[in-house]
Every structure is written in structure tokens, then in C-alpha cells.
Amino acid sequence: MAKKVLIVTNSFDLHADLVVPLLTARDCAVFRINLDAFPRDYQICQLFTNNKMSSEIRHLPTGASIDLAEVGAVWTRKPADFAFASEDLSAQERAYAKMETEHALFGLLYTLDCYWMSHPVALRGAMWKGEQLQRAMTMGFRVPASIVTNSPERVRAFKESVQGDLVFKCLSSPMLGAEAVADEDRIATGLATTIVTDEMMESLDAVSEVACHFQEYIHKQYELRVTIIAGRIFAAKLHSQDDPRTAVDSRDMSAEILYEATELPDEVKERCLVFVQSYGLNYSALDLIVTPEGEYVFLENNPSGQFLYVEQLIPEFKMLDAVADRLSQEAACRI
Structure with missing residues (x-):
């Protein structure tokens, strides 16, 4: 019997919505974990007895379940904040619940010896922009002259060394952290790659607050x-x-x-x-x-x-x- 595909994403992922029926049409069974409903809408059990392990995930609203021994491929898509059965958790209770849930879920998923698109360890290792630039150079790519620093003086010197314009680029997300706070706490919704103006250079001392990424404009x-x-x-x-x-x-x-x-x-x-x-x-x-x-x-x-x-x-x-x-x-x- 062919094994199943496990999709780990969130409930707003249109990519997963469209791939699931394509998998079904290929006679491939699918189980989906929406992290923004996890663990509230799911039960997991990882059992170690007699020197053996068994693992199961059940979706409570539908009753669907999967034995992780049945998983042949995992598609990891997009993260989301966990959801808990109690909505009135204190800040410390929520912090603890998040840490424990992350340990329980990934301690279960990381036992899977199957095909991953892609494994969370590989995803995390590939996300760092500074390392990407260094790796790309070693593989023969040209990369823009770049600097990551929290020193305004270094940025000024870099600007002098660059022929032409300078751009500012976010390292993590152009959303400026807006996706991580409540609506009422948002003071900005994002910043695209931006050419640095003379006026911005006059406010460069703000760089000392957090390391920033600048590149030559190509x-x-x-x-x-x-x-x-x-x-x-x-x-x-x-x-x-x-x-x-x-x-x-x-x-x-x-x-x-x-x-x-x-x-x-x-x-x-x-x-x-x-x-x-x-x-x-x-x-x-x-x-x-x-x-x-x-x-x-x-x-x-x-x-x-x-x-x-x-x-x-x-x-x-x-x-x-x-x-x-x-x-x-x-x-x-x-x-």
C-alpha cells in the first residue's frame, strides 16, 4: 500500500489548497496540519514502549487520523502561531504552551525517515541572507557589494565606496514585523527595497538600534x-x-x-x-x-x-x- 503525504502549513495557504486535489487525483492520500489551528483542533500521541515508537495525529473536527508510519513524503509550507483550546492563557502560560507544543510536534515529525520538501533543518540553514551571499560568491555568482552593520560610520564609509546609489533591504521580512503583532500594535505594514536618499543618510544614527542591510544598487x-x-x-x-x-x-x-x-x-x-x-x-x-x-x-x-x-x-x-x-x-x- 502506498504511503501518504503530510502537509504542514496554515489554513490560509492557497498553494496547499490547490495541491491537495491534485494529489487526490493521483490516488495519493493526504493529511494536513494547519499550524494556526494546532494543537487546538488536533491530538497527537508519540508512544515509546518495548523499545519501539508509535506516533499518531488526529484531526478532531473531522476525526481523520494518520499513523506516522504511513507517511512517505512531507511538504512543509508556511508557519503560523499555534492556537490553544483556552483563549484566556496568561502571557507566561502561553509562552510555556508554545514551547512545549513546538517540542512535542517537531520531536514527532523529526522521527520521519521519508522524503521532505523541504526538511525544517535545511530550511532554517538556508534562510540567512549574509550566509547566502557568501555561499553564492563561492559558487561563482556575482553578488552586489553589501554591508550588514549597526555602525552608522561604517555605512557612511560604504556609501562613499559605492559607485552610484545605495539601497536598504530588510534581512528578515519586508513586513517590518507587522505579521508578529496585533493589529492595534502595528505602526507600519512594510518597507520595499528602497534607494537611500540624502535625507535618509542624515538620519543614519538610527542604524545603531539594529543591524541593517545595505547594498549597491545594480x-x-x-x-x-x-x-x-x-x-x-x-x-x-x-x-x-x-x-x-x-x-x-x-x-x-x-x-x-x-x-x-x-x-x-x-x-x-x-x-x-x-x-x-x-x-x-x-x-x-x-x-x-x-x-x-x-x-x-x-x-x-x-x-x-x-x-x-x-x-x-x-x-x-x-x-x-x-x-x-x-x-x-x-x-x-x-x-
Whole structure:
């Protein structure tokens, strides 16, 4: 009997919503954990007796359950804050409940010897922007001149050394932490990659509060979103310079710029594959620039990056099918 696919995500994940029926159509059974409803809507049991372990997860609203020995593939998508049965937990009770839940859940999941897209350990190891830049350089990519520092003096010196403009980029999330606080506590909703102005340079002492990331601004012919799914490459060419709203940061989806499929040079294709595989990832999305001179420049790697919007703009990519194909194939071969 073929094994099942376990999806670990949240209840707002449209990617998972669309992949589940594709897996079902391939005769692949699926169990989904929505972390924003966990553990409130779930029961877990990890039992060690007679030198053996057994593990089960049950979804209380539906009664569906899975024996983790039945899992052949895991798709880890997006995190979320845990939800608990009691809504009136004190701050300390909630902190303790979160720590215990994390230990219980991942102490259970990490026992799985199966196919992962991708393993949480690999995801965490691949998320650090400074390390990404260093690794990309060692693999032959050009990277922008960059600095991460909480020293205003270092930033001023770096600005003097750069020919042209400087940009500020968030290291963790362009949401500026807005996703981690209640609505009433939000003072800003985000910050795109931004060219540093003279006025900003005059306020540079604020850098001493927290380490900040600055890069030289590299002029673009176009940008690339290179999504790698189980060794398959989907390279999207973004005509970001066609609209001033996306000239500096292509993530402004209010601008209807052209996305089209493109073919990477063999050496760039191989470099992207080796970069992603070096982390042990089975999925990742890389952002690159192609300069007016035709040089390929590495910007960053997104080990859990979104891909649905790219497929919607380039329907021939069929990335949802690529995910479903690999998960179902890996589950089927672990009988």
C-alpha cells in the first residue's frame, strides 16, 4: 500500500489548497496540519514502549487520523502561531504552551525517515541572507557589494565606496514585523527595497538600534525568479524596468509587468541547482538580476518562497503539478 503525504502549513495557504486535489487525483492520500489551528483542533500521541515508537495525529473536527508510519513524503509550507483550546492563557502560560507544543510536534515529525520538501533543518540553514551571499560568491555568482552593520560610520564609509546609489533591504521580512503583532500594535505594514536618499543618510544614527542591510544598487535589464522544484527549473523573466513601481523592487503587484518563461544559460542553470542542493533543499526560489551588460547577479534565496503567483502569470509552468507529481511519486515508492 502506498504511503501518504503530510502537509504542514496554515489554513490560509492557497498553494496547499490547490495541491491537495491534485494529489487526490493521483490516488495519493493526504493529511494536513494547519499550524494556526494546532494543537487546538488536533491530538497527537508519540508512544515509546518495548523499545519501539508509535506516533499518531488526529484531526478532531473531522476525526481523520494518520499513523506516522504511513507517511512517505512531507511538504512543509508556511508557519503560523499555534492556537490553544483556552483563549484566556496568561502571557507566561502561553509562552510555556508554545514551547512545549513546538517540542512535542517537531520531536514527532523529526522521527520521519521519508522524503521532505523541504526538511525544517535545511530550511532554517538556508534562510540567512549574509550566509547566502557568501555561499553564492563561492559558487561563482556575482553578488552586489553589501554591508550588514549597526555602525552608522561604517555605512557612511560604504556609501562613499559605492559607485552610484545605495539601497536598504530588510534581512528578515519586508513586513517590518507587522505579521508578529496585533493589529492595534502595528505602526507600519512594510518597507520595499528602497534607494537611500540624502535625507535618509542624515538620519543614519538610527542604524545603531539594529543591524541593517545595505547594498549597491545594480542597474537591471530585467530580473529573474528561478524556482527549483525537485531538480526542475522554472525560470521566469520579469520585465521589472517597464514600470517605475517595479524598477527598484519587483514585488509591487499593482504594476502589471510582463512575466515570461525563459531559458537560463547552462552554467547559470547548474549554478542555481548546485546552490539549492548544497542546503539539502528540494524546493527553493532564487532572485537574480540580469544587468544591461548581460551579467547574472545573485540577490537572494527564498527556501519557502511563493510560486503560485508566478504560475498564474506563466500558466505553462505547471508548478503545482510539479509539486504534486514529486510528492505522490515519493509517497508511492515508499511502500
